[in-house]
Each structure stands twice: as C-alpha cells, then as structure tokens.
Amino acid sequence: MSESMSIEDTAPEPLAVSAAEPSGLRPPEEERWFDDEAGPVVRLFSMTRGRVRPAEEGLFDLISLIRAVDQVELFGAEHALEPEQHAILRLCRDEPLSVAELGSYTDLPVSVVRVLLGDLHETGLISVIRPVPLAQLPDERLLRDVINGLRAL
Amino acid sequence: MASVHSDTPSCGDPDKAGGLRSAAGSPWGAVALKILVAGGFGAGKTTLVGAVSEIRPLRTEEQLSELGRPVDDTAGIEAKRTTTVAMDFGRIDLRPGLALYLFGTPGQDRFWFVWDELAQGALGALVLADTRRLADCFPSVDFFEQRGIPFVIAVNCFEGTETYAPEDVREALDLDPGVPVLLCDARRREDGKELLIRLVEHVATRR
Ligand SMILES: Nc1nc2c(ncn2[C@@H]2O[C@H](COP(=O)(O)OP(=O)(O)O)[C@@H](O)[C@H]2O)c(=O)[nH]1
Numbered sequence: 001m002s003e004s005m006s007i008e009d010t011a012p013e014p015l016a017v018s019a020a021e022p023s024g025l026r027p028p029e030e031e032r033w034f035d036d037e038a039g040p041v042v043r044l045f046s047m048t049r050g051r052v053r054p055a056e057e058g059l060f061d062l063i064s065l066i067r068a069v070d071q072v073e074l075f076g077a078e079h080a081l082e083p084e085q086h087a088i089l090r091l092c093r094d095e096p097l098s099v100a101e102l103g104s105y106t107d108l109p110v111s112v113v114r115v116l117l118g119d120l121h122e123t124g125l126i127s128v129i130r131p132v133p134l135a136q137l138p139d140e141r142l143l144r145d146v147i148n149g150l151r152a153l
Numbered sequence: 154m155a156s157v158h159s160d161t162p163s164c165g166d167p168d169k170a171g172g173l174r175s176a177a178g179s180p181w182g183a184v185a186l187k188i189l190v191a192g193g194f195g196a197g198k199t200t201l202v203g204a205v206s207e208i209r210p211l212r213t214e215e216q217l218s219e220l221g222r223p224v225d226d227t228a229g230i231e232a233k234r235t236t237t238v239a240m241d242f243g244r245i246d247l248r249p250g251l252a253l254y255l256f257g258t259p260g261q262d263r264f265w266f267v268w269d270e271l272a273q274g275a276l277g278a279l280v281l282a283d284t285r286r287l288a289d290c291f292p293s294v295d296f297f298e299q300r301g302i303p304f305v306i307a308v309n310c311f312e313g314t315e316t317y318a319p320e321d322v323r324e325a326l327d328l329d330p331g332v333p334v335l336l337c338d339a340r341r342r343e344d345g346k347e348l349l350i351r352l353v354e355h356v357a358t359r360r
C-alpha cells in the first residue's frame with residue numbers, strides 16, 4: 001500500500017475506551033468462538049449489537065454537529081447506555097462536536113460512532129445540526145464571514 | 154439558493170474563536186464547513202492540515218470490508234479483517250458558531266467512495282502538487298473538475314527542487330484559466346491561511 005500513514009490493512013486497534021469497562025452484561029460464552037485477536041471486533045459488535053448503520057441515514061455527516069442535551073441525568077435513559085455512549089455524551093456536553101471529532105476522541109471508527117449516535121438521538125439525549133446544504137451556491141455572507149475569519153487568524 | 158441558518162451572526166464579530174458553544178443567540182446557530190486537502194502521496198496534505206489547524210490534527214477511521222466497501226450487515230462479526238481508511242483532519246474556529254474543518258483525503262487509488270462522502274457538501278478543495286511528481290495530482294484535479302467542486306492548486310515548494318512558475322504548472326495540468334495556482338510551503342501556517350482565503354475567494358467568484 002502506498003500511503004502507510006493513512007491506510008492500514010489490519011484489524012482494528014484495541015479500544016482505549018472499552019478496555020477498562022466491565023462487560024458484566026454479556027454472557028461470556030458469547031465470546032468463546034473468537035480468538036484473542038478478535039477481541040476488539042467483538043467489542044465493536046457488542047457495542048453496536050451488530051448494526052452497521054444508524055436508523056436515520058444521512059443524519060450523521062462527518063461534520064454534523066452533535067451536542068448532548070442539557071441535564072442528561074433527568075432522562076433516566078442513560079442506564080441502558082454503553083460506556084462508549086457515556087463517553088460521547090461527556091465529550092459533547094459543553095460544546096458541540098462534529099461526528100469526525102467524536103470518532104477521533106473516542107478512538108472508534110466513524111461507522112460505529114454513527115450507530116451509537118443513532119441510539120442517543122432516538123432516546124433524545126443528543127441534538128444534531130446537519131451541515132449547511134451548500135448546493136451550488138453558498139451564501140455570500142457566509143463566504144465573507146469565512147474570509148474575514150481566516151484573515152483574523 | 155443555498156440555505157444558511159438565518160440566525161447566523163453577521164460578519165466582523167470581534168469576539169472570534171472560542172469554540173462552537175458561544176454562537177450569538179442560541180448555541181444552535183453553529184455552522185460547520187468543510188474543505189478538502191487533496192494531492193498525491195507525500196505532497197504535504199497532513200502537514201498543511203496540521204499547520205493551519207488550531208487543534209492538534211485528528212484522525213478518524215472508516216472501516217471497510219475486504220471488498221473495499223463499507224461493511225454491510227452480512228459481514229457481521231465474521232469480518233475479522235477489515236480495511237481501515239484513516240482521514241487526517243483539523244478544525245479552525247472562525248468565529249463563535251462557525252467552524253471550518255479541513256480533511257486530508259486518503260490515498261487516491263482504492264478509496265473513491267470515501268472521497269465521494271468527503272466531497273459531499275464540501276466548500277472546495279486545495280490540491281497539493283509536488284513538482285517532482287506532478288502527475289500524482291491528476292486524479293485529484295479530475296475528481297474535483299468532474300464534480301464541479303471549486304479548487305486551487307497549491308504547488309508545495311520542497312527544498313532542493315526546481316522552482317516552477319505557476320503558469321508552467323497550469324499548463325502541465327491543463328487547468329481552466331480561472332483556477333488559481335499558488336506556490337506554498339505546506340509547513341507554514343501563513344501559507345495555509347492564504348491558500349484557504351484564495352480558495353474561498355475563488356468559490357465566491359463562481360456564484
Ligand atoms: N521541505 C518541505 N517538506 C515538506 C513540505 N510539506 C511537507 N513536507 C514533508 O514531506 C513529507 C510528507 O508530507 P505529508 O504531509 O505527510 O504528506 P501527505 O502524504 O500528503 O499527507 C513530510 O515528511 C513533511 O514533513 C514543505 O512544504 N517543504
């Protein structure tokens with residue numbers, strides 16, 4: 001492969017987030033037919049319950065902005081959440097973060113983040129801003145804002 | 154007409170940066186934009202994204218089945234070997250509630266569908282050209298031309314390489330006269346800024 005920094009044909013790396021978490025909810029036999037190497041994959045599978053797409057496709061663009069709704073604790077829905085979903089909620093509690101950033105900070109593949117976000121969205125624990133549909137003609141004022149912002153850096 | 158959130162604060166806000174939280178009005182005036190950084194292997198994509206970003210460069214990964222497509226339901230857990238496509242990206246906070254994300258595109262040969270996803274809704278692209286291997290950026294140029302995505306060519310001037318006039322590069326790449334061609338050092342933040350400004354100005358002229 002040409003681009004060694006960017007492309008790897010490997011199994012996913014062990015997940016920092018999941019490593020320390022108890023896995024008490026899963027019966028151990030569920031994991032038996034996998035060797036050690038498959039561990040992270042099993043964890044990804046369990047986390048997403050095998051789903052690879054969120055219910056609402058297209059909602060979670062790489063730059064869709066995600067924010068935990070205020071006072072998550074009032075909902076009581078968080079009991080059923082995966083540790084990774086708690087991590088996501090913590091990350092975007094104070095400030096919206098893009099789907100891409102959530103993937104990077106949790107060390108999870110974006111496809112997995114999308115599934116986890118789909119659950120959080122259905123439970124009403126996050127709100128989402130989709131990116132501006134630029135179509136062919138981005139708004140002139142927006143472009144001026146971008147140029148001014150760049151000049152001011 | 155592209156729709157922009159009507160509560161977007163007007164430009165010239167002196168209180169720039171500070172994350173997406175403090176958008177004037179509701180925090181949900183937040184707008185995220187995306188610019189792609191493309192070019193051949195070693196052209197300086199990751200370097201440029203890092204030089205111009207305010208956060209440390211981040212990486213995110215898409216997992217693919219061995220067929221080179223996003224994993225589907227049948228792949229399930231049996232798909233022990235997955236291909237991971239990593240994307241470097243960075244973020245620039247332009248003013249409260251307005252963030253610009255820069256995405257370095259992954260290798261050009263196998264991952265066109267990732268490019269398609271990245272390109273969707275992109276404001277435009279910087280195509281980095283290394284004059285020692287100019288042909289390496291042909292696929293990027295073709296890609297953005299075909300999709301009507303505005304781009305500028307950034308000729309990355311590595312030391313010890315012959316310096317080319319922008320017009321020579323334009324000719325070699327057979328570019329439309331309107332496409333800006335600029336010389337840069339991808340490691341310099343000021344150069345990255347200038348490239349982005351020229352790109353957005355170029356986008357504005359195409360309205
Ligand atoms: N001299 C010089 N080196 C550069 C420049 N831009 C990138 N590099 C170096 O070239 C190598 C490849 O750059 P990188 O950003 O990883 O390329 P990518 O494959 O396009 O992401 C790295 O070692 C950089 O430090 C530049 O403008 N001048």
Ligand SMILES: [Mg+2]
Nearest residue numbers: 005006198199
């Ligand atoms: Mg790179």
